[in-house]
Amino acid sequence: xxxxxxxxxxxxxxxxxxxxxxxxxxxxxxxxxxxxxxxxxxxxxxxxxxxxxxxxxxxxxxxxxxxxxxxxxxxxxxxxxxxxxxxxxxxxxxxxxxxxxxxxxxxxxxxxxxxxxxxxxxxxxxxxxxxxxxxxxxxxxxxxxxxxxxxxxxxxxxxxxxxxxxxxxxxxxxxxxxxxxxxxxxxxxxxxxxxxxxxxxxxxxxxxxxxxxxxxxxxxxxxxxxxxxxxxxxxxxxxxxxxxxxxxxxxxxxxxxxxxxxxxxxxxxxxxxxxxxxxxxxxxxxxxxxxxxxxxxxxxxxxxxxxxxxxxxxxxxxxxxxxxxxxxxxxxxxxxxxxxxxxxxxxxxxxxxxxxxxxxxxxxxxxxxxxxxxxxxxxxxxxxxxxxxxxxxxxxxxxxxxxxxxxxxxxxxxxxxxxxxxxxxxxxxxxxxxxxxxxxxxxxxxxxxxxxxxxxxxxxxxxxxxxxxxxxxxxxxxxxxxxxxxxxxxxxxxxxxxxxxxxxxxxxxxxxxxxxxxxxxxxxxxxxxxxxxxxxxxxxxxxxxxxxxxxxxxxxxxxxxxxxxxxxxxxxxxxxxxxxxxxxxxxxxxxxxxxxxxxxxxxxxxxxxxxxxxxxxxxxxxxxxxxxxxxxxxxxxxxxxxxxxxxxxxxxxxxxxxxxxxxxxxxxxxxxxxxxxxxxxxxxxxxxxxxxxxxxxxxxxxxxxxxxxxxxxxxxxxxxxxxxxxxxxxxxxxxxxxxxxxxxxxxxxxxxxxx
Amino acid sequence: xxxxxxxxxxxxxxxxxxxxxxxxxxxxxxxxxxxxxxxxxxxxxxxxxxxxxxxxxxxxxxxxxxxxxxxxxxxxxxxxxxxxxxxxxxxxxxxxxxxxxxxxxxxxxxxxxxxxxxxxxxxxxxxxxxxxxxxxxxxxxxxxx
Numbered sequence: 001x002x003x004x005x006x007x008x009x010x011x012x013x014x015x016x017x018x019x020x021x022x023x024x025x026x027x028x029x030x031x032x033x034x035x036x037x038x039x040x041x042x043x044x045x046x047x048x049x050x051x052x053x054x055x056x057x058x059x060x061x062x063x064x065x066x067x068x069x070x071x072x073x074x075x076x077x078x079x080x081x082x083x084x085x086x087x088x089x090x091x092x093x094x095x096x097x098x099x100x101x102x103x104x105x106x107x108x109x110x111x112x113x114x115x116x117x118x119x120x121x122x123x124x125x126x127x128x129x130x131x132x133x134x135x136x137x138x139x140x141x142x143x144x145x146x147x148x149x150x151x152x153x154x155x156x157x158x159x160x161x162x163x164x165x166x167x168x169x170x171x172x173x174x175x176x177x178x179x180x181x182x183x184x185x186x187x188x189x190x191x192x193x194x195x196x197x198x199x200x201x202x203x204x205x206x207x208x209x210x211x212x213x214x215x216x217x218x219x220x221x222x223x224x225x226x227x228x229x230x231x232x233x234x235x236x237x238x239x240x241x242x243x244x245x246x247x248x249x250x251x252x253x254x255x256x257x258x259x260x261x262x263x264x265x266x267x268x269x270x271x272x273x274x275x276x277x278x279x280x281x282x283x284x285x286x287x288x289x290x291x292x293x294x295x296x297x298x299x300x301x302x303x304x305x306x307x308x309x310x311x312x313x314x315x316x317x318x319x320x321x322x323x324x325x326x327x328x329x330x331x332x333x334x335x336x337x338x339x340x341x342x343x344x345x346x347x348x349x350x351x352x353x354x355x356x357x358x359x360x361x362x363x364x365x366x367x368x369x370x371x372x373x374x375x376x377x378x379x380x381x382x383x384x385x386x387x388x389x390x391x392x393x394x395x396x397x398x399x400x401x402x403x404x405x406x407x408x409x410x411x412x413x414x415x416x417x418x419x420x421x422x423x424x425x426x427x428x429x430x431x432x433x434x435x436x437x438x439x440x441x442x443x444x445x446x447x448x449x450x451x452x453x454x455x456x457x458x459x460x461x462x463x464x465x466x467x468x469x470x471x472x473x474x475x476x477x478x479x480x481x482x483x484x485x486x487x488x489x490x491x492x493x494x495x496x497x498x499x500x501x502x503x504x505x506x507x508x509x510x511x512x513x514x515x516x517x518x519x520x521x522x523x524x525x526x527x528x529x530x531x532x533x534x535x536x537x538x539x540x541x542x543x544x545x546x547x548x549x550x551x552x553x554x555x556x557x558x559x560x561x562x563x564x565x566x567x568x569x570x571x572x573x574x575x576x577x578x579x580x581x582x583x584x585x586x587x588x589x590x591x592x593x594x595x596x597x598x599x600x601x602x603x604x605x606x607x608x609x610x611x612x613x614x615x616x617x618x619x620x621x622x623x624x625x626x627x628x629x630x631x632x633x634x635x636x637x638x639x640x641x642x643x644x645x646x647x648x649x650x651x652x653x654x655x656x657x658x659x660x661x662x663x664x665x666x667x668x669x670x671x672x673x674x675x676x677x678x679x680x681x682x683x684x685x686x687x688x689x690x691x692x693x694x695x696x697x698x699x700x701x702x703x704x705x706x707x708x709x710x711x712x713x714x715x716x717x718x719x720x721x722x723x724x725x726x727x728x729x730x731x732x733x734x735x736x737x738x739x740x741x742x743x744x745x746x747x748x749x750x751x752x753x754x755x
Numbered sequence: 756x757x758x759x760x761x762x763x764x765x766x767x768x769x770x771x772x773x774x775x776x777x778x779x780x781x782x783x784x785x786x787x788x789x790x791x792x793x794x795x796x797x798x799x800x801x802x803x804x805x806x807x808x809x810x811x812x813x814x815x816x817x818x819x820x821x822x823x824x825x826x827x828x829x830x831x832x833x834x835x836x837x838x839x840x841x842x843x844x845x846x847x848x849x850x851x852x853x854x855x856x857x858x859x860x861x862x863x864x865x866x867x868x869x870x871x872x873x874x875x876x877x878x879x880x881x882x883x884x885x886x887x888x889x890x891x892x893x894x895x896x897x898x899x900x
Contacts, residue, residue, distance in 0.1 A: 693822070
């Protein structure tokens with residue numbers, strides 16, 4: 001084609017292409033831009049005129065109260081387990097679709113991703129004669145490719161018109177869970193393509209004249225395993241947003257349109273300015289961290305996330321180049337917009353929690369990735385279990401930002417090691433005892449142990465990595481609704497600690513079975529069974545690795561009927577080592593398990609994990625070691641071997657002098673066995689990853705990426721990443737068994753010949 | 756003027772050297788990787804995260820897999836304090852984790868007062884969790900927590 005076309009022809013061509021776009025897929029112009037849009041004309045006029053700061057503060061308070069009220073409505077009325085435990089948000093956006101404020105208790109991650117679908121609606125549906133945006137309309141959405149964290153979350157978005165002018169957008173989002181995917185509960189690790197992920201709603205109109213369109217609701221109900229939940233929560237979100245609308249209109253009536261529009265925009269700009277001020281306070285330079293994920297949730301494989309944070313003046317650049325490539329047929333990929341939402345969460349949860357919860361905190365940060373990496377996967381890739389890289393994104397800041405922030409004279413928040421970062425909970429599905437079909441997840445996902453701090457131990461099972469406001473729920477409610485019976489719960493996982501001068505906050509054990517269901521099953525989606533996940537800080541150790549334990553082929557209810565004392569205490573380590581239930585098949589497995597049927601009375605056991613430790617174990621106050629022993633958090637063996645404390649086991653009285661001597665001796669032992677860095681590296685560093693580990697990501701050069709595809713190791717230039725295709729684990733197992741069978745047959749033939 | 760960089764490391768801006776905060780030992784140039792001045796030990800992770808399950812019965816026991824993960828322990832060559840514990844796959848090059856612009860650092864601290872002991876920031880995340888728990892506990896749902 002002639003590239004010398006005139007301006008008029010170019011405009012005509014652009015219009016033709018725009019009018020004849022065959023598919024309005026996720027728009028890179030929207031999805032790759034996490035920064036504030038430039039001021040609209042109205043915003044610019046209002047801010048140039050100037051606003052009364054006292055009034056702005058007052059209006060902001062009123063908006064906060066309105067958001068909080070709508071949040072409480074959803075929290076109290078929502079049917080999804082996620083709604084009950086606080087996995088939701090209500091938000092207000094500028095007319096252009098920038099997310100200005102979320103409810104004070106809302107999930108922070110949503111603050112950095114709910115705006116994408118609204119920008120899509122503004123760009124594509126506003127002027128489309130077949131759709132349009134009118135007063136009383138409401139739009140639904142769940143496909144993370146158009147914005148959002150992952151496809152379990154459904155939003156209701158509504159434009160607010162005041163005196164005929166669109167002045168802002170309002171929304172409510174809930175982690176609904178069930179979405180009709182190939183496995184129940186909405187987060188299918190078994191998804192091998194995006195078409196296994198269940199319903200994928202690009203933003204579309206589902207409400208007119210403030211009423212749900214029943215034909216569309218019915219279609220959606222038919223697409224998920226829990227049709228009642230689908231209807232109920234659509235109504236809940238709609239009415240919460242309508243209440244929010246009433247409150248915002250009252251603000252508009254009282255203070256006028258300029259006050260509202262100006263406050264929303266100013267809130268965003270002020271936040272961005274404060275972010276830049278804080279970045280300037282940090283030293284210039286680069287700090288780095290590596291994270292290793294050891295499972296695709298279908299097989300063990302080692303995926304690296306590489307992160308370098310560079311500060312220069314008021315610029316902060318996060319460079320993820322060198323990270324593992326995307327998987328063609330595994331669901332642990334994420335798109336870049338969702339990954340950025342995770343980054344925003346981490347910043348607001350553990351670095352600067354005092355900043356307003358808005359997208360503007362991420363706005364000044366520059367993010368560099370390799371396209372088609374696991375954190376920047378293309379749209380066709382399955383991403384139903386994107387939680388794996390997303391949770392890493394939530395904690396990726398912790399270590400490198402502390403290496404910047406430790407020197408800053410004024411600290412806005414405590415220096416803290418990484419929080420435990422796995423979705424350690426049971427995802428379930430099947431028929432309830434009431435005969436309903438269901439699928440969802442348990443609130444234990446919200447019980448991640450806190451990282452140790454520079455001045456104190458981490459708090460046990462404090463919150464999820466994605467929002468410090470979520471609760472871990474009531475098992476009694478879960479037992480009323482589902483056949484899940486908790487045989488053991490909230491028992492802190494003894495000895496599974498990230499050690500340090502201050503230890504990480506610990507996780508707890510979850511022991512579950514099913515009763516009274518004709519068909520029930522569980523899945524779990526965690527990595528960290530081989531390579532620990534939560535990192536320590538400044539010499540503190542990471543958490544240990546965690547596994548999924550099972551006792552299959554028994555019915556615990558029958559066993560308890562026969563002998564009520566068959567199990568002394570439901571404690572994972574005791575059950576697995578002592579094997580008190582005869583005839584059971586005991587196994588210890590990877591924490592990634594696709595959906596598996598649980599027959600009545602079979603036992604599944606997992607743990608929430610510990611946050612990372614802080615500082616040298618030899619500096620732990622012996623009194624804190626004794627406290628941990630008194631609280632039965634750890635065994636004597638570890639008190640002696642790890643912390644090197646000399647004490648009386650019965651009285652727990654510490655021999656201070658002997659402890660000092662033991663620790664001094666041990667420091668000398670370290671000096672004796674440690675090798676100078678250069679010499680160590682000569683012996684330690686290998687030119688490429690170990691051959692027998694399926695390794696994904698860079699090794700010594702972040703422009704060269706390793707992967708294992710179709711069972712073969714390959715090396716690719718980082719600029720041309722190809723997705724890895726994984727073999728079916730069952731085929732791999734069959735091949736292994738066939739190989740063994742051949743070997744045994746050959747031995748048998750030899751024996752026969754000799755005979 | 757000395758700037759505290761981690762729990763165990765500081766930079767002496769006058770000499771441009773990394774120093775141990777426990778014993779004052781000089782690790783090396785602040786324009787270089789501080790790890791070059793430390794001693795390193797390759798730790799079997801099973802010694803730190805000990806097997807809790809019977810290893811005769813199970814392969815996976817809460818211990819990391821030593822074929823997949825090692826712990827590099829970095830010690831001060833003078834006092835033996837553990838400065839870092841780095842978890843890596845076997846053979847992976849150690850990370851150059853702190854690379855600061857020393858000229859910019861000098862400029863930044865020109866008008867700042869020396870900090871000898873680091874301040875402790877407020878524990879805002881935990882505070883928010885506790886507030887929320889209190890809020891939840893106040894909800895009328897039949898009983899008080």
